[in-house]
Amino acid sequence: MAGNKVKRLIQGNEACAEGALYAGCRFFGGYPITPSTEIAEILSVRLPRVGGKFIQMEDEIASIAAITGASLAGLKSLTATSGPGFSLKQEGIGYACLAEVPCVIVNVMRGGPSTGYPTGPSQSDVMQAKWGTHGDHPVVALVPSTVPEILSETVRAFNLAEEYRTPVFILYDEIVGHMREAVTLPEPGELEIIDRAKPTCAPEEYHPYDTNYDVPPLAAYGEGYRFHITGLNHREDGFPxxxxxxxxxxxxxxxxxxxxxxxxxLKNEEYLVDGADIVVFAFGSSARSARFAVNKAREKGIKAGLLKPLTLWPFPEETVRKAAKGAKAIIVPEMNLGQIIYEVERCAKGVEVAGINRVDGEPINPAQILEAIEKFS
Amino acid sequence: MSATTAAKKKLSVPFDYDKYLRPGKLPHIWCPGCGHGIVLKSLLRAIDKSGLTKDEICMVSGIGCSSRTPGYVDFNTLHTLHGRALAYATGVKLAKPELNVIIVTGDGDALAIGGNHFIHTCRRNIDMTILVYSNFIYGMTGGQFSPTTPVGALSNTSRYGNIEPVFDCCDLAKASGATFVARGTAYHTLELERTLLAAIKHKGTSVVEIIDECPVYYGRNNKFKSVTQMMEDIEKNGTVSVKQADKLPPEKVQGKLLRGILHQVERPEYCEGYEKLIAKAQGKG
Amino acid sequence: MAEAVKQLPRIVIHEKLCKACSICVDFCPTNVLELKGSVVAVRNLEACTRCQLCDLRCPDFAIQVFD
Incomplete structure (x- = not known):
């Protein structure tokens, strides 16, 4: 029944599972951790129904390892975790970066450091996402702020992972993860699905890191391409x-x-940013409060706008630079003690940049943001 | 006389290891006298006898000397992180159960940093063959004691003698649920070949601990005069075949490690169990 | 006699692979081999019984015995 799509009231974590299935994810390896566990619970039911595999590994480290192995065997793979688990996974993330293994890692951010506040929201893992694993490495991180966005960004995360042969993070805070919103589930074919490029050359000519490509094709184990993968720095043929x-x-x-x-x-949403005096740069649930505050400010005649990144890494440098031109100030609300603000400052030289921060497990509320907008207007 | 004797012992053509080695990769990185090459040769002969094709085999390793093995062999190969080989291998195997997964790991890699993965892999009874090269030392980092270093033995981090008791790899594997547990040595090469073939053929998690010599770091630290002395002392005199053990007086068995297949039982295999789960989820079970 | 000579085995030593660990020399039951500098060499081919222990225990893929 085209045009008669079903709207469902679902939770953020549920939307993530739906997005993963839609994108063609057929392997999940995870370990129970609050507040991401629903993703594992749902996929443990849903994956086998489509012939996919779910495995609850013995720990967080094993989970990132298992999804990397499964991806090399050809399956689109996902793991979901939260702060402490994200810390434990860092070495395996670096491996997937260097070995160029597509995979998606969800981090439903909770309060830290350490065990911290497992049931409270946070945005304090955003720099860890960028620099958490040792060595220089590429990072792609998506930051949805609504339940429908979690679904569509999860699909995009798989697409980016496959297209660029790299791990992709989805970072959202506990508020968005546990919030319920109406979501229209996409029909087959409605959203683009990208699959990794496979080699077309003869097996003996295959190099998994062929320098003729920006992103070399990736064979799967067991398909006749007997290639070597290592976490050591390697040549284009894969050997150290x-x-x-x-x-x-x-x-x-x-x-x-x-x-x-x-x-x-890169993907951003710009809301009333053109010609704005005050730009709020916000992501995740903070962007929800920011939108409300921007609307209130506009009602008061203040030219405020919201710049909401959906891709946080790589950082939207140009977009911030552009938004900063002509603006009086940029306000950066984030549920940490100041992380992304330094990225914004770097790109908005000469413009006042002010943070709104809290780490008490409570969301940044619109009044806090409105107050800052008024202060700088 | 010698010619007659030789004629009686009809020589088969020497085994063609090149069939399974990646061209141009030798010499390998292992030190003179290191047993890893001997074990690899036993493994390649066992693989040849198993009838598996090179495309069907995925060899996974962690970090350490033995974990360099996959770089030399012409299979689907995955050299992973320190301790994590079994977790990567589990992902490969569950994603593609038709692959025959062989893990090459060392005593430190499998039993120290990878201990958790080791016991849980055995518990799941996922159909993989795990070779634990046990040479009582961390070789790659230059000779520190490992979970198999004997009490009293010297290493670069136990200069007053190791005070930590050892893990018995085979007992640990059995207690954790592995359905095939065996031990071999780099001295008894043909026996090891047979053991590895049985391990590969076994359905379920197979663990083979291989007593192996590290002449450079374990040998020199512990006053062995030569690699030959090490192989005689540790691998030949330090072990006894499980088949002979019953017939020998207790004093000849005491303190020695048993060789051969120590434990083999049938228990539902993980990937097969998962296929049943899929059927159930799809309403077919 | 001629027949017996014909039946002498051929021992191939891959000198580039040999690391002179001496395992083959020490374990050869009939002392066929010796260390010559940094490689193994055949000392007494006639004594070779074709048991292949040298090949089986060579860690370096460096020695083979052919008929």
Whole structure:
């Protein structure tokens, strides 16, 4: 019944599971952790129905390892976790970055550090997402702020992971993860689905890191391409190298493949930003409060706007630069003690940049943001 | 006389390891006298006898000397993180159960940093073959004690003698639920070949601990005069075949590690169990 | 006699792979091999019984015995 789509009232974590299934995810490896557990619970039921595999691993480290292995065997793979689990996964994330293994990692952000506040929301893992694993590496992180966005951004996360052969993060705070909103489930074919490029050459000619490509095709184990994957710096044929020129070339290539394609990876929502005096740069649930505050400010005759990134990493430098031009101030509300604000400051030189921060497990409320808008207007 | 004796012992053609080795990768990185190459040869002969094709095999390893093995062999190969080989392998196997997954890992990799993955892989009884190369030392980092270093033994982090008791890899595997548990050595190469073949053929988690020599870091630290002395002392005299153990007086068995297949039972295999779960989820079960 | 000579095995040593660990020399039951500098060499081919222990225990894929 075209045109008669079903709207369902679902939770953020449920939308993530729906998005993953829609994108073709057929493997989930995870470990129970609040507040992301619903994703695992739902996929443990839904994946086998479509012939997919769900495994509850023995720990967080095993989970990132298992999804990396499954991805190399050809399945689109997902894990979901939260703060402590995200910390534990960092080494495995770096492995997937260097080995260029597509996978999606959801971090439903809760209060930290350490065990912190497991049931409280937070946005304090955003820099960890960027720099959490050692060494220079590419990072793609998406930051939905509504339940429908969690679904569509999860689909986009899989697409980006497959297209660029890299791990992609979905970061959202506990508020969005546990919130329920009406979501229209997309019909088959409605959203674009991207699958990784597979090699077309003869197996003996296949190099998993062929430098003729920005993103080399990836074979799956068991398909006749008997290739080697390692976490050591490697040559284009996949075998380890100590050649300094090749080491640097390899690291630069994995970073360049994201940098060069930034225009295709970045996604922002600009709400009344054109000609705004005061720009609020906000993501996740903070963007929800910010939108409300911007509307209130406009009612009061203040030219306020909201710049909401959906891709946080790579950082939308150009967009922030543009928004800063002519603005009096940029306000950055975030549920941490100041992380993304420094990225904004870097791109908005000469413009006042002010943070609104809290780490008490409560959301940043619209009144706080409105107060700041009024202060700078 | 010698010619006659030789004629009686009809020589088969030497085994063609090149069939399974990636061209141009030798010499390998292992030190002179290291047993890892001997074990690899036993493994390749066992694989040859198993009838598996190279495309059907996925070899996964962690970090350490033995974990460099996948780089040399012409299979689907995955060299992962320290301790995590079994978790990566579990992902590969569950995603594609038709692959025959063989894990090459060391005593430190499997039993220390990877201990949790080791016991849980055995518990799941997922159909994989795990080779634990046990040479009582961390070789790659230059000779520190491991969970299999004997009490009193010297290493670069136990200069006063190791005070930590050892893990018995095979007992641990059995207690954790592995359905095939065996031990071999780099000395008894043909026996090891047979053991590895049985391990590969077994349906379920197979663990084979392989007593192996590290002449450079374990040997020198512990005053072995030569690699030959190490192989004689540790691998030959330090072990006894499980088949002979019953017939020998207790004093000849005491303190020695048993060789051969120590434990083999049937229990539902994980991937098969998952296929049943899928059928149930789809209303077919 | 001629027949017996014909039946001598051929021991191939891959010198580039040999690391001179001496395992093959020490375990050869009939002392066929010796260490010569940094590689193994055949000392007494006639004594070879074709048991292949040298090949089986060579960690370096460096020695093979052919008929």
């Amino acid at each position: 190298t100590n050649d300094s020129a090749l080491i640097e070339e390899g690291i630069k290539r994995i970073i360049d493949k994201i940098e060069k394609n930034k225009d295709k990876i």
